[in-house]
Amino acid sequence: MALMHHAKDREFPPFVAVAAVAAELAVIFIGATLPTPLYPLYRAAFSFSGLVLTLIYAVYVLGNLVALLILGRLSDQIGRKSITLPAIAFGIASTVLFAFASSVTWLFAARILSGIATGLAAGAATAWIAELSAGKNKLPTAKIASAANFAGLAAAPLASGLLAEFAPWPLRLSYVLYLVLLVGIAGVITFVPETVANPKKHLREISVKPRLGLPQEIRPKFVSPALTGFVIFALIGFYAALIPSLLSESLHQTSPALSGAVVFQLFAVAVIAVGLTGGLASRTAMLAALLLLPVGTWLLVAAQLIKSLPLLFVATTLGGIAGALGYRGSLDLINTIAPSNQRSEVVSSYLIAVYSGNALPVIGIGLLSTLTSSIVAHISLAALITVLAVFALVAERRSAIQGKNARG
Template sequence: MQKTNTKIGFFASTISFLMVFAASATPIPLYDIYRQEDGLTYNDLALTAVVYFVGAITALLIFGRISNHLGRKPVAFLIFALTAIATIILFDVDSATPLIIGRLLLGLACGLASSALTSYIADSASFLPHWVPSAVISNSPMTGLTIGAIVSGSLVEFGPYPRVLCYIVVLVILAICTILITVSKETIEKTPGLINSFKPKFSLPQADKRLFPIAAVTFVSTWAMGAFYQAFGPSVAVDQLGTHSTLMIGILFSSYLLPSAIGGPLTAKLTPANAQRIGMVMFTVGVMGIITSLKFSSITMFLLCSALAGASQGAALTGSIRSLLADVKINERAGILSLIYAVSYTGAAVPSFISGQLSHHMDLFHVSIFYGIIAVVACFITLIFAKNPKHVEAEVEL
């Protein structure tokens, strides 16, 4: 019975984590409609990405450890409430303001989820191989974003009420997730100290401190590219690749995100350092191909190179998270996962702000070169400095 409850908790927390990120991607296929019908600019769209990541960072800074004190389940319900409120606000987008507010709340929800729900996943995964929770945690955001973008793009293009139906679907699935979490088993005992937990504090219990800087490089560079897709994906599809189909916009957006779920499992037999190195080399090759496809307006090349970059991202991130979670105790997971995602969101927010400013002076092809430079620099740093956890190094020596 205990094992059954654990399996239900793992399933419920994984589905919920996916769903929160799916909800955050739901408005993205509508961006070109908002731009054409409501007058939003490239900078407005970049700003929606910035506030989304700022919301996520804020949640991690202030609320990243509250699930250690309130429990995983109550924080999951708070996440669902924030997502529902944001979704209701997005029912009526007639300017940049409601879109920005909605994305800010979605960022808060995703930030909380990146600590509480990922900890719930890790807590409930004792019956699974060691690489599975790392792969789920690292790849679920991208997979959820993919699901949200494609389903939303399909409903906008083929369903009735194109500006609201996708949000109704989100609310229905949120209700299902609420039921799943309700029947799941709590995995942590509530402890005092809630107020003190609001003080920003990240933990890095991994004794081998040299592992974090390289992991941070992989988080920043790959999430920055994901932010490019969030801010400019629909505009790239329309202005650089020549398609107005919201379904195709969803597919183009997802071509980078979905393959990341493949990259994680492929690293199961690699050491964390080798997963980081191989992942970052292939990621950089993919990014260079993406930039080239924009130059020649090739949708086919864009899809192929996006898939390569996405799968490589999954490999690099899974390797990094495996290295940082090695030998970490259950009550230390929320702190380190908060740190991981705070760095990732910061790595996405800062380039988004810079690219928004660049969009005033150059087209999206030239903006994309900025992201290519980030990838190249990160690749060289990873190749030179990537290391394995000490217990892995010992196993390799044996």
């Protein structure tokens, strides 16, 4: 009994605990974009094609899907901490593989493990933050989680790009430092109180059966947020996988520090936008994103065509704003329309759309670039994003009209 009280005394108070879990979420997401400025260096070292590069990036989503479909419900059953620490362990394993990579196979394996780490951590940490901040001092969970997510995604390419440019061991040093960060945050997480009451202790009590589903009554309302998630992450995937290639091939800029800075800008703008637009209604935020996103994407294509770095920065700013508004707005709407007894199934279905957007367009760009040219592939991406954004706007308009008619 005395030992239990002693352990409780060492746990963080709620506000510090929320900050610790948010920091853990940011640290885990560093692994998703840490390799971005290094992809051209890997291509030179291991002699692989642009198509293989897109597959290396996209296989990360395979890890996300494993975490979502097979392991996604575990934190509700065995506890947030019992999933978060293994997520960090997957991140450590991925980092070790990257640090010692000697062939393309190592990169594929490292990306899959990184996807599992972020997939596990995202769901568990978001739920943990919500539970830690419940009560009279309730904090905005979606805002905290989104900001932490984007902060990690922003810091990683900036750090790895600068280290690759100005420090020794360009394909090793970033991962060594990140390994230290992962071990440190694992130690911090041990002091965060568990929020799942009576977590299951025996394997026979645990279910890993995937739960996906959309109740008939919410399907019309689901289409627009799902399409928004898809197109937002299509653009994010493009930046995270292919901006270094665009800079080197079209703008003749081969600096890892510059490519890291461009990706940093995208996510840093998103973090700022999350903070400044917290009072904006979810539907308004999503609709604004759907209007801004095609503009930013076509400006990105224009920057490539006229070889303009300043225009690329403008496009990236618009993309960051659209990403923040679209992700936060669409996720909030999904949580709003989902029945409380089916929320996990509905959110999981939404995340399938998000993960598909993060991977499938990038693979398509790789194929089209191989068969035609990169500019044709990028124009095709801009056209796809524009068409799907219009579909999402139309679907949301129809859903709103149907809702008014049902009430009237």
